[in-house]
Amino acid sequence: MIRVYNTLSKTKEEFQPVRKGKVGIYVCGPTVYKPSHIGHMVGPVIFDTIKRYLVYNGYDVTWVVNITDVDDKLIVRSNESGVPIAELARTMTDDYMACLELVGVDGIDHFPKATDHIEAIIKFTESLIDKGFAYAAEGDVYFDVAKAKDYGKLSHRTLEAMQGDGGGTAELKRHSADFALWKKAKPGEPSWKSPWGPGRPGWHIECSVMSAAILGETFDIHGGGLDLVFPHHENEVAQSESCHGKPMAKVWMHNGLMQASSEVGKLGGRQTRAVEGDQASQEAGKIAGSAGAKSFRLLLEEEKFQPETVRFFLLSTHYRRPIDFSVERIRSVGTGLDTFYRFFKRYERVTGENFYAIEAPQVRAAGEFDPGADALLKEVADHRQRFLESMDDDFNTGGATGVLFELVRRLNKFVEDEKLEDPKKRDAAKLASLKLGAKTLRELAGILGIFRKPPEEKAGGDDQLTGQLMQLLIDLRAEARKAKDFATADRIRNSLTEMGITLEDRPGGTDWTRA
RNA sequence: GGCGCCGUAGCCAAGCGGCUAAGGCAGUGGAUUGCAAAUCCACCAUCCCCGGUUCGAAUCCGGGCGGCGCCUCCA
Incomplete structure (x- = not known):
């Protein structure tokens, strides 16, 4: 019997799929506006392992990870770099995929993109308006949180507790916690035609629409980082369940986030936030600004990490706990x-x-x-x-x-x-x-998902000539040892050690490995 | 301020009421080796503090102290 912790109930529950023998998993994926860093690999590695375990236990598993390819950050980055949004999204998606492959994540069955589901998103939004859960306002469409029953049930907070929050367009909202389903396009922004004028989807809606399209209106596991519980997942549940009138996901699983441990103390995220709350301090204490924030592929290259080592590192603690990043x-x-x-x-x-x-x-x-x-x-x-x-x-x-x-x-x-x-x-x-x-x-x-294939040999050079030279040295050393000329034997071994080559004497002969 | 998580050996970490508190890294001693390397064996923690519940608590409850997360379109 498999037991799973459900954020919704805050307890471990016996895992029982909605449909016998079949499991649908939806995990929120990246906004593809910059290269992936190690933190982006946490969720995928964990859910890849979860899928493997469920398959091992006889389930037929379908796993979906969305790609957010239209978003504020993407627009900003595109404007800064001059690279068109579509091209930026494509190259960053490729980077993400390459990273996933490196850490052995190959179980994702679908990578739906937001821009491929605009029509369905519009329909979904219309449906919410028809049912009275959403309202249009000057080209925007907002979800009306006061109409959703149980709003706050996932993140365990109440609307009363959220008074005072809200974004810059609060004046258009009926409640400060209302969130955009559809955003009116500003000049120069990518947009699609809609009943409310040109615009683009809000942040949360793509997940509601695409999960339903691929996995059904009710599926088994919805996952993501702990940081997504609120507002992202809370809003997803609200809109999906308001639209469909049935539970969105049976189990909500959230993984702990990676943190830059060594920097936290020095930069002090908490006090600065409480007191100052400025942009710079918001970056403090998070992975941004640390070695872990650099591109994952660059990290592997610079530190000469085997990708498998990173995977094992991520799996060496329980998935719900935060992991401190450190090269050591x-x-x-x-x-x-x-x-x-x-x-x-x-x-x-x-x-x-x-x-x-x-x-x-x-x-x-x-x-x-x-x-x-x-x-x-x-x-x-x-x-x-x-x-x-x-x-x-x-x-x-x-x-x-x-x-x-x-x-x-x-x-x-x-x-x-x-x-x-x-x-x-x-x-x-x-x-x-x-x-x-x-x-x-x-x-x-x-x-x-480890030890599936041999780790790549360290730093080239293991060509035929090296092999022959090593064999020569090993033979010479063996002769010296036979003649009890340990000075020569040790000189050979010590010199090789300095070059990063380790000799190991065994009954059957001597092996060598590179450090 | 609101909601929540965490505090186990030098470092990381499992453990969710009851055998000798997993495991990894580092370290020490031993076996093995010409000496090493590797491997194996042994050693290395009364579980932040104070109360309480219980026959019995690292594990449950209360209170402290300390660290962290979310509430702000970060995975």
Whole structure:
């Protein structure tokens, strides 16, 4: 049984899809006006993992992420840069997609764009006006929050508590919390014809329209960053449920945001906001202005991070908690992952099989096995059980990743105890146990979307000539060691260490790796 | 001011009333090694403070202190 925390009820609920066996997920995507930074990857990685887990549990999952390609920020950026909005949106969408691919997010089934759904947005808006939930005012159309029952139910706030807020066009609104469904075009802005004159969609409406078009008027999971609970999602529910007369989403899931930890104290977001409230301080304490704010691809390049390390970093804590960004932390996660990569090489040395080629079970039931009296396999089965229990509990990837480390340590111990690095100590039964253990590791890692393919070799240079030269050095060193000439042997190894190459002596010979 | 989240070892982090408080990074000792590297083993926390509930609390309740988020078209 999978339990999921629902923002709506503020409790963990047993997950039950609307339609048996099928799950629809809608996650609010980016406004494509600038290159993606690491913070944009948080939600996608989490929901990609959630989708994998649901598929693993036998559900047929459809996942939708919208692309907002018409918006104030896009207009501003376009005016600044001189790049037409459509072109800006296209290149930034490409950048976003490239980043998703890097971190292994490949489960998104639909990427609807706001500009492809203008007609439906207009219809939706008309419908709300017809039903009395919205009103037109001088070319704008506003949603009338006072007419929506339960307005505030998602973010758990009341209209009374929101008095005094509101934007610059408040005079056109009946209530300061009313929000635009349709915005009248200003000169030079992109616009579409509508019954209220030329204009463009408001911020929230595209999600209501596109989710209904693809997933239906009621679907299973609506997700996004915690920052979207209010006003974005609150307004989505209000307009969708007013329009359709039925619940929009069964479960609302919100992930914690990435923060720039080291900068927070110094820049002090809180006091400055309360006292000053100026633009600059609003940026303080947030990811903007820190290393994490730079383009994700640039970050990977400059810090030489494996994208998989970033994915693992994001999954190493529970999704609802905020994550502090720090280069050091990601680096230490990478150090931890090296244990796995070394094990995979070891596995190949011992069994002759490539870890990444193991065909692991894709669904839960298929991964179960009877360990019999095998001590190793009993523990493997136990680890698998604990991994799945963590995932069942509101997708606790933090707990699950811990189990993965325990599992690889157990497998390494088995290789040590049975001395399997020595070919003479190998036998079919032991190798079979090891293989089943590795297969389970691969099965569980697959759920998290990691270890699906080998990490890219570090910084080129592993060409044929390098290989030959390394073999020569290793051979020379082996001869020196045989002759007990350790001075020469150590000189070779130490010099290589300085070049960033590590030698590892093993029963079967010497391996080398680049740092 | 309103609503909400969080405070577990040097750092990160799981844990949601009851076995010895997961796991990672860093560190220390040991096995292994010619010496290393890697691997394995061991060690490394009475869970911010004060009360309360309970046979029993890191886990529940109240109060402090500290950090953070949203309320302002950031994922």
